[in-house]
Amino acid sequence: MTRDARWKTLLELLVERGRLDVEEAAAELSVSAATIRRDFDRLAEQQMLVRTRGGAVVHGVSYELPLRYKSARRASEKQRIARAVAGMVAPGEAVGLTGGTTTTEVARALAERADLTSASPALTVVTNALNIANELAVRPQFKIVVTGGVARAQSYELVGPLADGVLGQITLDVAVLGVVAFDADQGAAAHDEAEAAINRLLCERAGRVVVAADSSKLGRRAFARICATGAVDTLVTDVAVDDTTVRRFEEAGLRVVAV
Template sequence: MSRDARWKALLDLLVEQGRLDVEEAATALDVSAATIRRDFDQLAEQQMLVRTRGGALVHGVSYELPLRYKTSRRAAEKRRISTAVAALISPGEAVGFTGGTTTTEVARALAARPDLATGSPALTVVTNALNIANELAIRPQFKIVVTGGVARPQSYELIGPLAGGVLGQITMDTAVLGVGAFDAVHGATAHDEDEAAINRLLCERAGRVVVAADSTKLGQRAFARICATEQVDTLVTDAAVSDEMADRFAEAGVEVIRA
């Protein structure tokens, strides 16, 4: 197992359990305790965990795993969700994207659609996510509009007044929203308040809001509110969502699509 793969696995375990001890992690990953100690020390230096005697803790209750370590989590579900979201977009639309692993997969699914391979442009993409802009900028069928702003390293998203200034001057047909959590009562939320503020403005400037979220994020709350549930038109999630959970969103006026 490479170091990057091991770090991803360690951080996934840490997020799920809240704390890990060295021996437990060594057994789970089938490596030596010395290797885990080194990994914990190096991750602590990057402020991605809190080192303790004999183990590690997450960084508080609103811990957010940086995007580069989340790409392999629930990958199959995210691919199915992204395909379903991409199918909702029509040629010629202006589409807004927030950052996140699921929205990145949606952008890739759009790039793979043969009916969008031609046109001038086939789609206008508005995003504050540097990684999404980078992936789509080389594709001539997409007109890419980047908001500007200050880069947030955890999510590659641009935030702040500069980002808000651009979004305030444009309108979009659809906003594809990645979330930290989505609850039928408390709405869509994110871990960071500045990120939430830009995502909120993106929603306000769009005629339709689509939340792309796997089922583990549903019925949960994160720190900062993005928008109320009634502002969301469609939720695209995976087949593992319970009927009870889906019914809660449907009762709140949200169309639920299970991919």
Template structure:
């Protein structure tokens, strides 16, 4: 196992369990305890975790993995969600895409639609995510509009007042929003207030708002609110969402699609 893969696995376990001990992590990943100690020390230096005697803790109550470490989480669920979201988009529309692993998969799913492959730009995509813009910019079927702003290394998203200035002058047919959490009572939220602010503007300028989120993010809260539940038209998620939770979102006026 490469160091990158090992670090990703350790961070995944930390997010899931809250704490890890050296011996247990070494056994689980089938490496030496010395390797895990070295990994913990190096990750602590990057402020990715908190080092403790004999182990490690997640870094803070509002823990956010950088995008490069989140790409392997819920892969099949995100691909199904992305395909379903892409199917909600009509040729000729102006689409807002926030950053995140699920919305990145939505961008990739759009490139696979044959009805968007021919001729002049079939979609206008407005995004503050540098990775999404770079993937779509080489494809002539998409007109790409990138907001200004300062890049966050954790998510490759542009945030700040420069992005606000662009978004204040556009109108979107649909905004596809990746979230840190989505709760019936507390709405959609993100771990970073800058990202939440840009996502909020995308929602405010869109005729329709679609939240694309795997079921682990539902019923949870994150630090900064993006929008209220009432502002969301459609939630696309995986079948891990319980019927009871789906009914709560439906009762709040959100169309729920599980895939």
């Protein structure tokens, strides 16, 4: 396992558990305790965690893992979800993509579609995510529209009134939301209120709304609400979702696709 892969895994474990011991982390990653101590020290220097005697704890009470540190855990689930979502987009449509690891995979799946290689444009993609715009900008068959705004280091998303101005003047066929939490009662949510506000605008400008979220995000709540469950048309998730969760979303009027 490379150093970057270790760091990503360590940070995700910290987010899940709140605290990690050196010996515990070493056993899980199959490396020496000395290696974990060095990793903890380097991550503490970057203010990604707080060192404790014998381990580390998350930095702060509410913690959002920066996108660049999110690992490939659940990568296969996200890729299956992305392909399913990409298949719901028709040639020539205008698609809104929020930031996040799953929506980044959706962008890649759209770029790989053989029927989206011609026309003018084959697809219009509106996004406030700098990394998604960067990946798709080299595709001449796509028209890429990037909102203005101030970049968030954690998610590479542009937020604020400059983004509001652009989104208020466009119409989308479909908005694809990446979320940190989606609950049948509480709706879709993000960690950051400014990010949630931009995502909400994308929903309001779209004819239909798709939430792309692996099953670990379902039944959870987060600080900033994006939209009510009723504002979403389709939930695309992975096959690990339990039947009770599926039923609750279907009763709320959503189409649920598990892949």
